[in-house]
Amino acid sequence: MVLQLLYRFCKDGDGVNESVHLVNLIPTHLFKTTLNTSIHSAIVFLFSLPQISNTKRMILSTLLQIQVNGAADAAVETAEAASEATISLLDLTMKGGVIMIPLAALLILSVYIFIERLLVINKASKLDENFMNRIKDYIHDGKIESATALCQSIDNPIVRMIEKGISRLGRPLGDINTAIENVGNIEVAKLEKGIPLLATTAGGGPMIGFLGTVVGMIQAFYNMSQAGNNIDVSMLAGGIYVAMVTTVAGLIVGVIAYFAHNYLATRVEKVVNEMEARTTEFMDLLNEPVS
DSSP, X not given: OHHHHHHHHHHSOSOHHHHHHHHHHSOTHHHHHSOOHHHHHHHHHHHHOTTSOHHHHHHHHHHHHHHHHHHXXXXXXXXXXXXXXXXXXXXXXXXXXXXXXXXXXXXXXXHHHHHHHHHHHHHHTOOOTTHHHHHHHHHHTTOHHHHHHHHHTOOOHHHHHHHHHHHTTTSOHHHHHHHHHHHHXXXXXXXXXXXXXXXXXXXXXXXXXXXXXXXXXXXXXXXXXXXXXXXXXXXXXXXXXXXXXXXXXXXXXXXXXXXXXXXXHHHHHHHHHHHHHHHHHHHHHHTSOOO
């Protein structure tokens, strides 16, 4: 459509009134939205024709300038809109009020516990594959002190359980097994440190968010009652913001803590299974007949 109007514009007479009339028919908002290559090339081509009068050259030059400036303005407006969206998101978060403070604290605490426990569990799950073979060789050769020294050089819950069993050698197997289990229970408790707090956050976060919902609705109704017959939507907006924002924030905190708790619990369970397997292997070693 624009190209057709430009063609008519160039075929029209040289009168200024006729030229201006045809230019007014062109939807100039198309020039301002984006730098259209076809229109831009057509204007440049028409401008270069020798039969185009000076009046039309001036009008074509104006159209070309509108297109270039419009494209630049559109880019600036897009950048400003993106900036305003980021700022409005921060403002929206702040509209949650004081209820957002404990929710933010729970979120930070949950992330800290998850990262700290993950590092500890990863360290506990790493053990040299030849460790039990070396312990077996030391015991068969009667090198109890060497076996104890090897255990003391490794920082691992499984190794500490085996060390306790080695320190009880010479006593009944039931006593040795009990001593190993007691150490195992202590080590599992160390691995699970802080994980129950994630479970508490998973349940408490949404409840705090719902508390914010109730507080926000009370605030909205209170403002409504104080306004009398002069009720304005802006009077209710503050309370509704508190209600909605705190609800969303509480659910986000609860979901993050819930998945973090389940993941860590699964990892701890894998370590516990490995501890039980190594304990069984050690007890089988002690039950082997003397050659």
